[in-house]
Amino acid sequence: MASVAAQYLPILLFLGVALLLSTAFVVLPIAVARLTGAHKPSTDKLSEYECGFPAFEDSRMQFDVRFYLVAILFIIFDLEAAFLYPWAVSLREIGWTGWLAMMGFLAELLLGFAYAWKKGALEWE
Amino acid sequence: MISWFTALPYGWAYFIASILDILVIALPVMLAVAMIIYADRKIWAAMALRRGPNVVGPFGLLQSFADGLKVFLQETIIPTAANRTLFLIAPVITFTVALIAWAVIPFSSFSVLANINVGLLYILAASSLGVYGVILAGWASNSKYPFYSAIRAAAQMVSYEVAIGFVLISVVLWAGSFNMQTIVLAQKGEVLGLINANGFNPLLFPMAVVFLISSMAETSRTPFDLTEAESELVAGYQTEYSSMSFALYWLGEYANVILMCALNATLFWGGWLPPLDLPFLYHIPGTTIGLGLFWILFKMAVFFFIFSWVKATLPRYRYDQLMRLGWKIFLPLSLLFVFLVSGWLMLTRFHPIGA
Numbered sequence: 001m002a003s004v005a006a007q008y009l010p011i012l013l014f015l016g017v018a019l020l021l022s023t024a025f026v027v028l029p030i031a032v033a034r035l036t037g038a039h040k041p042s043t044d045k046l047s048e049y050e051c052g053f054p055a056f057e058d059s060r061m062q063f064d065v066r067f068y069l070v071a072i073l074f075i076i077f078d079l080e081a082a083f084l085y086p087w088a089v090s091l092r093e094i095g096w097t098g099w100l101a102m103m104g105f106l107a108e109l110l111l112g113f114a115y116a117w118k119k120g121a122l123e124w125e
Numbered sequence: 126m127i128s129w130f131t132a133l134p135y136g137w138a139y140f141i142a143s144i145l146d147i148l149v150i151a152l153p154v155m156l157a158v159a160m161i162i163y164a165d166r167k168i169w170a171a172m173a174l175r176r177g178p179n180v181v182g183p184f185g186l187l188q189s190f191a192d193g194l195k196v197f198l199q200e201t202i203i204p205t206a207a208n209r210t211l212f213l214i215a216p217v218i219t220f221t222v223a224l225i226a227w228a229v230i231p232f233s234s235f236s237v238l239a240n241i242n243v244g245l246l247y248i249l250a251a252s253s254l255g256v257y258g259v260i261l262a263g264w265a266s267n268s269k270y271p272f273y274s275a276i277r278a279a280a281q282m283v284s285y286e287v288a289i290g291f292v293l294i295s296v297v298l299w300a301g302s303f304n305m306q307t308i309v310l311a312q313k314g315e316v317l318g319l320i321n322a323n324g325f326n327p328l329l330f331p332m333a334v335v336f337l338i339s340s341m342a343e344t345s346r347t348p349f350d351l352t353e354a355e356s357e358l359v360a361g362y363q364t365e366y367s368s369m370s371f372a373l374y375w376l377g378e379y380a381n382v383i384l385m386c387a388l389n390a391t392l393f394w395g396g397w398l399p400p401l402d403l404p405f406l407y408h409i410p411g412t413t414i415g416l417g418l419f420w421i422l423f424k425m426a427v428f429f430f431i432f433s434w435v436k437a438t439l440p441r442y443r444y445d446q447l448m449r450l451g452w453k454i455f456l457p458l459s460l461l462f463v464f465l466v467s468g469w470l471m472l473t474r475f476h477p478i479g480a
Contacts, residue, residue, distance in 0.1 A: 007239055007240065007241045007242075008239065008241060009143070009239075010143050010146065010147065010228060010238050010239045011225070011228045011229075011238075011239045011241070011247070013140075013143050013144060013147055014147045014150075014151075014224070014225050014227075014228045014238065014239075015221070015225050017144065017147045017148070017151060018151065018220070018221040018224040018225050019217065019221050021151065021220075021224070022216070022217045022220035022221050022224075022373060023217055025216075025220065025369050025372075025373055026201075026213055026216060026217055026369060026370055026373065028197075028369070029196075029197050029198070029199065029201055029368045029369040029370075030201045030368075032197065032198060033198070033199065033200045033201060033368070036198060038198060038199060038200040039200050039201075040200065041200075041202070045202055046202065046203070046204050046205045047204065047205065047206075048204045048205075048206045048207070048266070048267060048268035048365060049268050049270060049359060049364050049365060050268075050269070059206075059266075059267050059268050059269045059272050060264070060267065060272060061269075061272075063272075063273075063276055067276050067277075067279075067280045070280045070283065070284060070448070071279075071280070071283065073287075073452070074283040074284065074286070074287055077287040077290070077456070078283075078286065078287060078290060081287070081290035081291060081294065084291075084294050084463065085246060085294065085297070085303070088294050088297045088298045088467075089297060089301060089302060089303060091298065091301075091467060091470065091471070091475060092301070092474075092475045095475070096471065099467060099468075099471050102467075103464065106460065106463070106464065110460065113456075113457075117453070122448065122449070122452045122453060123445075124444055124445035124448045124449070125445060
């Protein structure tokens with residue numbers, strides 16, 4: 001058990017090193033800019049980007065519900081994939097029963113997919 | 126030189142050795158990103174009959190480093206409307222997840238940082254975290270164009286992740302494992318006992334193509350770079366960024382691109398195995414020096430050239446075309462191949478009828 005966990009230790013260390021590197025890349029230029037005098041904020045510089053006029057409404061506005069639909073569909077299919085992963089590596093052991101069970105599961109999800117397709121959830125005209 | 130190291134307690138020695146291993150991977154990856162940006166610009170320029178960067182250093186080789194230095198010395202602008210903390214965390218997330226996935230890529234028969242059993246699953250997990258960096262950037266900027274771009278990018282990335290997930294299942298079925306090293310070794314003599322590549326297997330070839338195209342979409346490369354469509358969205362989700370935070374998005378994006386090149390090479394085209402299963406291709410003849418690193422780098426270079434080639438050639442997709450390709454073509458196709466590959470394996474390898 002301990003040996004399995006030990007395999008993941010380098011990944012944890014890698015995460016630490018990567019975090020450290022990228023934080024340094026964000027923080028250091030801020031510090032350097034203050035030292036070199038490049039840091040000169042002004043009102044115009046700090047305003048958000050807009051095409052030549054001041055922004056006049058909140059930018060976090062409503063967006064198309066279809067993006068939301070895509071997110072929901074993604075969750076369904078990613079979950080399905082998550083069920084498939086352990087099945088894929090143990091196919092030899094579980095035999096035809098396991099294979100048929102998973103094909104039944106896939107067929108049911110395919111039905112749902114066909115329904116979403118027919119309903120127009122995948123249309124972007 | 127070695128004596129102080131051997132005198133260390135085991136824990137510390139392990140810690141130092143691991144950190145060195147990590148730096149041996151992370152620093153070349155960052156160097157490779159700098160050089161690959163240069164290569165991308167050179168290839169793109171050559172295909173447009175231009176010269177590309179040719180002023181800084183011999184043949185312009187130092188262009189990326191000059192850009193990096195310039196960007197490093199610039200002022201970091203944080204817009205007043207932005208959420209300061211999230212605004213600064215977003216590029217950190219993007220770059221971190223672009224780096225950590227390299228922990229499980231095998232570079233030769235013995236060099237892989239963490240040879241874990243679920244290597245492929247780990248890569249999938251790490252690459253799907255990349256969405257957070259993008260959507261946080263768009264949200265925290267509190268500006269219209271980054272916001273639209275972030276929503277587009279998130280929808281695009283998750284759409285193609287679905288297809289990638291199912292493609293990976295075909296590969297895992299075939300290799301019988303999530304371990305990257307096992308997946309590579311399973312490809313030895315895959316076709317006719319001679320060619321070391323899943324990609325030449327007729328059952329897996331369509332999946333190799335789907336994976337190549339999906340990996341372009343997943344990394345928002347042309348023809349799927351709608352997230353930074355400059356005629357509509359200025360510069361995409363990084364519009365409000367400046368200085369090194371801006372550069373981190375570039376670096377992260379290119380790190381993801383070469384990661385995808387490495388994955389394409391590893392999953393379908395033999396990884397660090399030579400293209401043909403001939404003994405003299407494994408080692409430099411007459412020595413025991415393995416050529417694994419050479420082969421994986423060579424394959425990555427080939428794939429990066431394809432990425433660059435596509436970028437120089439194809440026009441950008443429309444958003445509806447992008448979504449149609451992901452959901453209506455790749456998803457059913459990859460599902461079909463999960464069925465075909467698993468059925469074929471059941472019939473021929475695992476439980477042959479009549480056996």
